[in-house]
Amino acid sequence: MENFSCHGKNLWRVALLSTAVIFVMLLSSCYNPYDRTPDAWNLTEREMDSISFSTTHHYSQNYNFIVKADTLSLSCHAPDELPFDTVVVVRGDRVVVADIMTMPSDTIDSVWVKIARDQVTQGWIRENRMLPSVKPDDPISQFIDMFSDVHKLIFLAFAVIVIATYGLRSLFRRNAPIVHFHDIGSFYPTMLALFVAMAAVFYASIQLFGAESWRHFYYHPSLNPFALPPHLGIFVSIVWSIIIMSIATVDDVMRRLEPVDCVIYLCGLATVCAVDYVVFSISTLYYIGYPLFVLYVCFALWRYFRYSCNRYVCGRCGRELLKRGECPYCGTVNT
Known part of the structure; x- marks a missing residue:
């Protein structure tokens, strides 16, 4: 029986993931130099009015x-x-x-x-x-517009709650693997759910405390976090992290589960992420989302490290185990 720390293994993966995030953000960064001419501000009154209008109306x-x-x-x-x-x-x-x-x-x-x-x-x-x-005639702005519509958000919240109720109930009855409750020994799904919740909290916070900066971002969007104000840059960085973590999660889940269980698990994970987005994006608008997010982080980490983090490997087949005892894969008793 070999004993190893899941923390070290996950830290290596998180480090690689963080490196990938930084690398992608650097690739997405760009700078368009322009010539500074002495008469750059020799503008007519109409042009000055246009600049003033653009500043306030975006x-x-x-x-x-x-x-x-x-x-x-x-x-x-x-x-x-x-x-x-x-x-x-x-x-x-x-x-x-x-x-x-x-x-x-x-x-x-x-x-x-x-x-x-x-x-x-x-x-x-x-x-x-x-x-x-x-x-705006921009794909990013159109995506923002789709998720900012109040009627669509209410309908999405209702649909997500209904689907999540029936879906999660079915998964519990089948004792199928599901993030937070009957999780697998991978930290990626938990981290993905936490980042989705964090993105929802940041999004709602920007709506509350930086509405004008978000409006300007809506009219002039950018996927480069270094070209944005700090709060918007953090939000865009979180979105990039979610995309990369989603790819890593799918890859890790496919290696750990059989095809049928893999599909079921990923569907359950998508449902949990959808619930996180709806709950935290709405609750944060009423300031409830902040303490709720802290409780959610504590709950998610406690559930993973208490019930899902594999601390051992089987001495015979090498499969990861949550605790000592009989290996569910090869039947070897590990003491």
């Missing part, structure tokens, strides 16, 4: 959007002109900001935006009507 002229509303009516003429003929753009149309006008006399919204689908289909619309009906 988009400017020539910015690209995709229409996500069913239809969007545009006025063919400027808001201070007559007649008010209209054109319509529909869901999926790509539009560009052609011009921006400020009308202080407008009591509803002083900012009017001219958007154009093509040379013929273009017109003016109030900003407060436009923004809820469009999304």
Whole structure:
């Protein structure tokens, strides 16, 4: 019977994983140098207004959007002109900001935006009507928009709770391996679940305390954590870590379990991660998520190191064992 520490083995894997995360982030880093000219700030008043508008509204002229509303009516003429003929753009149309006008006399919204689908289909619309009906023409922004929709989040929460209730109940009845409860001797699934919960807490915290920085990130997203403010850089780094840990988890689970048990375990892990995302992203908005996350970390680590961390190997077949005694694989009694 050989006795070994699971901590050392897992520390090596965590070290390799951390190295891989840093390597990927370095590969994703880029810097676009530009020439600093003496007349770089010799701008016209209109250009200065455009820069000021972009700073506060996070988009400017020539910015690209995709229409996500069913239809969007545009006025063919400027808001201070007559007649008010209209054109319509529909869901999926790509539009560009052609011009921006400020009308202080407008009591509803002083900012009017001219958007154009093509040379013929273009017109003016109030900003407060436009923004809820469009999304940036960027895949990262569209992904954020999909997971930021309140109605979708509520539906996702309900669906996840229902599916998790029935799925986890079925797994418990079959005594199937599942993270936190009937786990395997790998720390990757536990670490993945913890990182998903951490990402949800960070995401909700940014919504609470850095809404404007998140809004700017939404309009100008980047996967390079070094090009972002520290809190956003940490969040993006966590997302990168989740992606890499997911690959490592699937690989490790496939080596440890039979194909059928592997599929069941990974489905259960995905369900647990989905529950973590929904619970912590919503509870953190009401400040409950912070103590809940601390309790969850303690619970997850306690369950793993108390019930799942393999401290021994069989002296005959070399398989990992949780405790001394009869090997469930070859029947050898290890003392």
